[in-house]
Amino acid sequence: MTTAAARATARLGLGISLVALAGLAAVYVLALVYTPVEARQGMAQKIFYLHVPAAWSALISFSLVGITSALYLWLHDPRLDRFAAASAEVGVAFSAIMLTTGPIWAKPIWGTWWTWDARLTLTLFLFFLFIGYLALRASLHDPSERARFSAVVGILGMLLVPFIHLSVYLFRTLHPQPVVLKPSAPSLPPEMLRTLLISTAVFTLLYVGLVTLRYGLGMAQDARDETSDA
Amino acid sequence: MPDALRLALAIAGKDIRAELRSRTALLSAVVFAALVLVVFNFARDPTAISATDLAPSVLWVTFALAAMVALNRAFTIEREHGALDGLLLAPVPRGALFGGKLLANLAFVGTVEAVTLPLFVLFFNVDLTAALPGIIGVTALATIGFVSVGTIFSAMAVRTRFAELMLPVLLLPFMVPPLIGAVQVTSRLLAGRPLSEMLGWLRLLALYDIVFVTLCTMAFSAVVDE
Amino acid sequence: MPSRDGEPLLAARGLRRSFGRLRVLHDIDLSLAPGEVLAVAGPNGAGKSTLLRILAGLMRPTAGEVRVLGQPLTGDAARVRRAIGLLSHQSLLYDDLTLAENLAFVARLYGLARPAEAARAALDAAGLAGRADESPRRLSRGLLQRAAIARALLHGPRVLLLDEPFTALDAVSADRLRAMLEARRAEALGLVVVTHHLAEVWDVATRVAVMVEGRWVCDEPRAGPLERFLPRYREWIGA
Numbered sequence: 001m002t003t004a005a006a007r008a009t010a011r012l013g014l015g016i017s018l019v020a021l022a023g024l025a026a027v028y029v030l031a032l033v034y035t036p037v038e039a040r041q042g043m044a045q046k047i048f049y050l051h052v053p054a055a056w057s058a059l060i061s062f063s064l065v066g067i068t069s070a071l072y073l074w075l076h077d078p079r080l081d082r083f084a085a086a087s088a089e090v091g092v093a094f095s096a097i098m099l100t101t102g103p104i105w106a107k108p109i110w111g112t113w114w115t116w117d118a119r120l121t122l123t124l125f126l127f128f129l130f131i132g133y134l135a136l137r138a139s140l141h142d143p144s145e146r147a148r149f150s151a152v153v154g155i156l157g158m159l160l161v162p163f164i165h166l167s168v169y170l171f172r173t174l175h176p177q178p179v180v181l182k183p184s185a186p187s188l189p190p191e192m193l194r195t196l197l198i199s200t201a202v203f204t205l206l207y208v209g210l211v212t213l214r215y216g217l218g219m220a221q222d223a224r225d226e227t228s229d230a
Numbered sequence: 231m232p233d234a235l236r237l238a239l240a241i242a243g244k245d246i247r248a249e250l251r252s253r254t255a256l257l258s259a260v261v262f263a264a265l266v267l268v269v270f271n272f273a274r275d276p277t278a279i280s281a282t283d284l285a286p287s288v289l290w291v292t293f294a295l296a297a298m299v300a301l302n303r304a305f306t307i308e309r310e311h312g313a314l315d316g317l318l319l320a321p322v323p324r325g326a327l328f329g330g331k332l333l334a335n336l337a338f339v340g341t342v343e344a345v346t347l348p349l350f351v352l353f354f355n356v357d358l359t360a361a362l363p364g365i366i367g368v369t370a371l372a373t374i375g376f377v378s379v380g381t382i383f384s385a386m387a388v389r390t391r392f393a394e395l396m397l398p399v400l401l402l403p404f405m406v407p408p409l410i411g412a413v414q415v416t417s418r419l420l421a422g423r424p425l426s427e428m429l430g431w432l433r434l435l436a437l438y439d440i441v442f443v444t445l446c447t448m449a450f451s452a453v454v455d456e
Numbered sequence: 457m458p459s460r461d462g463e464p465l466l467a468a469r470g471l472r473r474s475f476g477r478l479r480v481l482h483d484i485d486l487s488l489a490p491g492e493v494l495a496v497a498g499p500n501g502a503g504k505s506t507l508l509r510i511l512a513g514l515m516r517p518t519a520g521e522v523r524v525l526g527q528p529l530t531g532d533a534a535r536v537r538r539a540i541g542l543l544s545h546q547s548l549l550y551d552d553l554t555l556a557e558n559l560a561f562v563a564r565l566y567g568l569a570r571p572a573e574a575a576r577a578a579l580d581a582a583g584l585a586g587r588a589d590e591s592p593r594r595l596s597r598g599l600l601q602r603a604a605i606a607r608a609l610l611h612g613p614r615v616l617l618l619d620e621p622f623t624a625l626d627a628v629s630a631d632r633l634r635a636m637l638e639a640r641r642a643e644a645l646g647l648v649v650v651t652h653h654l655a656e657v658w659d660v661a662t663r664v665a666v667m668v669e670g671r672w673v674c675d676e677p678r679a680g681p682l683e684r685f686l687p688r689y690r691e692w693i694g695a
Contacts, residue, residue, distance in 0.1 A: 073452050078476070125403055132400040139390035143476030144456070149386045152449045153400060156379065159445060163407040163438055170430050171410065222477060233567070240564040248552035311592070312546030316607070318514055320565035321537040456515040 006219035013213025020206035027199045035195045047105040049195050053203035054098040055123050059161075061091025061207065062126050065133065066158025069151035081147035082222070084154055085137060086214035090207060092130035098123045118168050125164050129157040143225075234326040241317070241330025246337055248307065255303040256341065263296040263346040267353050285356050286416035290409050292346060293369070294376070297339045298398055301380040304331045304338075305388040318454060328450035332381050332443070339377055343369055361419040368419070371435040372412035375442060379404040382446040385453045404442075411435045463526050464489055465539075465646035466511065466615050470520035473506055480506050481517070481670045488615065490644035493637060495657045495678070497650075498667035499693045504650045507667070508619050511648065512542045524615060538566055541613035545620055547604040549592040555579060555603055556588040559610055566611035574610060582606040598629030605636060616640055618649045622656040634660050654689070658682045666692050 031049040064087045072080040102120045103113040114120070133153050140146035249256055270288045308314035317327055347365075351358055358365060380401050387396040411431040418428050466488040473481040480503045488494055496504050509515040511522055513529045522529040527536040542548075549558045556575050563571030579588045582602045592600060601621070608616065618637075622630055637660045640647060649657050654664070658678065666674040666689060673692045 073449075125406070128403045132403065135399050136386065136390070136396060139392065139396060145389065148452045149389075152382065152386070152452050155449065156382075156404070156442070156445060159441060160404055160407070163434070163441075166434055167407045167410045170434065171414075225476060225478075237565065240561065244550070244553070244561045247557065248550055251552045307550065307552070310551060312544055312548050313550055315514055315542070315544060315546075316548035316562070317565070319512060319537065319540065319542055320562070321535055321567075322565055456509070 003220055003223050006216050006223055008216070009219055010213050010216025013209050013211070013216050016209030017206060017213055018209075020202055020209050023202040023205060027195070027202050030198065031195050035191050036189065047101055049199045051098060051101050051105060052119075052196065053200040054094050054101065055119050056200060057203045057207050058091050058095040058098060058123055058126050060204075061087045061094060062129065062161070063158060065091065065130075065154045069154030069158075072147060072151045073155070078143070078147065078222075081151065082215055082218040083211070084150065085134075086211045086218055088130050088133050088137075088154075089214050090210045092127065092134060093210070094203075094207070095123050095127040095130060099127060116168070116171075118165070118172070121168050122161070122164055125161070129153075129160070133157065143222075234323050234329070237322050237326040238329035238333060241322075241327060242333035242337070245304065245307075245331070245334035249303070249334075249338065255300060256338065259296050259300040259338075259342045260345050262299050263292050263342055264349055266292045266295055267346070267349055271353050282356060282420055285350075285354055285420060286413045288354065289347075289350055289416065290372075290413050292350070293339075293343055293373070294405050294409055296342045296346065297373070297377060297380060298401065300338050300342060301335060301377070301384045301401075302388060302393050302397055304335050304381060305385045306393070309388060314454065324451035324454060325447045327454065328381065328447050331385075332378055332446075335377050335381050336373065339373055340370075343373065356420070358420075360422065361416075364419040365416060368412055368415045368432070368435070371432070371439060372408040375408040375435060375438045376401070376405045378439070378443045378446045382450060382453060385450070407438055408435060411438075464523075465492075465525060466648070467523045468511060468520065469523075471507070471510060471517045471522070472519040473503075473510060473515065474518045479670065481510075484520070484667075484670070484672065486511070486648075486665075488646040488648060490614070490646055491641055491662070493641050493647040493649065493657075493660055493662045495649050495651060495654065495661035495664045496667060497652070497654050497664065497689065500652075502667045503670040504667050505619055508542075508617050508648065508650050511615075512540055512617050513537055514542075538611055539614045541608040541611070541616045543601075543604055543608045543616065543618040543621055545623060547592060547600050548607060549600075549603060551591055551593045554589045554591060555584060558592065558603075559607060562607055562610050568611060578606045578610050579603075597624055598626055598632075601625065601629065601633070605633075609640075613645070615646045615648070618647065620650055620652060622651060622653050630656060654685070655682055658685075668692055668694075 027049065031046050035046070035049075037046075065084045068080045068084040068087070071077075072084065099120070102123070106115055106120075107113055133150055136153055137146055137150050140149060267288070270284075270292070274284060305314070308317070347358075347369075350356065380397070383400045383404075384393070384397055387393040387400065390396045411434050414431045415428045415435075464487045466486070468484060468486040471481050471484040471486075472479065484503075484507060486494075486507075496507070498504055506515065510517050513522070513534070524536045524539050527534065529536060529540075549555075550561075553561065556572070556579060559575035559578055560571040563574040568574050576585070576588065579585050582605065584599065584603060584606065587595065587599065587603075592603060595603060621633055625633065634657075637647060637649070637657075641660070641662070649661070651657050658664075658681075661678045664674070664676060664678045664685070665672055674688070
């Protein structure tokens, strides 16, 4: 594994990310101009096309952190650890996006900045789990120890997610929220569904691009550490 | 007695004996819990919110914070003079090592909770008599859950420079489901609600315990073995 | 624990260890017979302590295997761990327990019958009977090492690994340590002594090996005085 390979990977990632960002701009236009305005929520509803895919990407990021962590503890392949770290960094960014866009949407609709709805709550927890994971990685300097410890946190975190879901579900069935409007309407008209799916595809592409970029940077970092230690 | 259990009890016994000898960590945790209760008392307006409405949350936040303070002790003592190596050299299954530390932590946190509960009754003038067996039960269930995750995380945290900071950052998300469950059950117990209203939460707590005690026992080797 | 004649007490083959991409040990082989005292020397950072930790079963090699009495040293509950004792530069003792309690605990870890008696007997043999009810924190370096040795030998290991045992020892304690090594050798234990100070261990050693940058540059019987060995040693370590 050379610095050249690292640079090539990072460039590939950057390329994909730029394409995805262009796609994101296109989604913006699509959502604002070409998609019908929702009757009850008005223009503010359109943040839904960003909000939902971002939350979804955060969940995918974390699940992949969990899965590659489990694989790492089994196979001890450092590439799995590098991937997990890259996925965590991208995931924390997506969570942060979701946690800032969520309140922006919530305020005009429900009159409050924050609600404890299932998706926001879950993303908040993912955010904290990511932060814990990254903080632990930052404070460990032996690569093998760092990989092992973060793998354990990754696996435990992945298994916490269903319990968070369950807690929120139990809480809500016993304390029905006064909110009438649900963030995701059960049946969407075809144009809205199309925009949502395109947006999800763009976010997935952005995830792939950013993780590839971060992975390439990780390769470069490891290559540099190796030469400086030897 | 199966070897693993015998070893876990020997390790727990060693921790408890050592802690009873020095008592510093235990006293600190108890004093901390008492202070938290005092702060809560002064922080609320007694005429605005009744004690019984606030009581479960206050109790559980206190338990959670006191547990956080107490948890790092288990592995900090193993860092002195390289004692952890001594445990790893011996033919001790790593799961038994985890079990021993978990039992010791449970004894420790349980003691802090047992001392905090009467203080809580005293400061907040809450009548626990009818609900007491239930409160003890739900306390045990919830405590097992977050202490098991706390035990494995503290084994990791003590290897970083800021263990006291790292443990809460890692552990707090994991404390939320047991805490929510415990508060919900405690508040219903205090209100004398029927058991049927608590079953969902109790099942959540029990499932959490089973999943995480098992997982942490299995994952412990990845933390202590190089 | 039985061992067949001719079977090495400790055998390592093809040991490699990496930290991330940094390779610390390159294909290390080692064999230790009963009654052998192997002195392992070399410059700082050569990998000697890493090797010792792997031989003790405290660290997993990236490749290769360690066998003790013919059994692989894998799995944390391997009974073969009973055959290994380690004298680290830390005492591995708990300050909040007395010496007797410390050793009784170790006896329990190794599944010895009657742990308290085994502990007292070991402390008697180490000349520490009078300090049995004291905390390790009250002991001088020399006495603390005696306690650590008692701890290491409590379960009757066949292999004793020592990591820089002569560090910061006064002359009397060093003599006592050498006598202990000689006594163990006479009992047909196998000893591996990692050291910086070849002079301290030269007379007791039966074999000497030098590690430089994770590789053996020498592994031969200890023959002749240290003065004759030193010039070659200095050349290897690049002094």
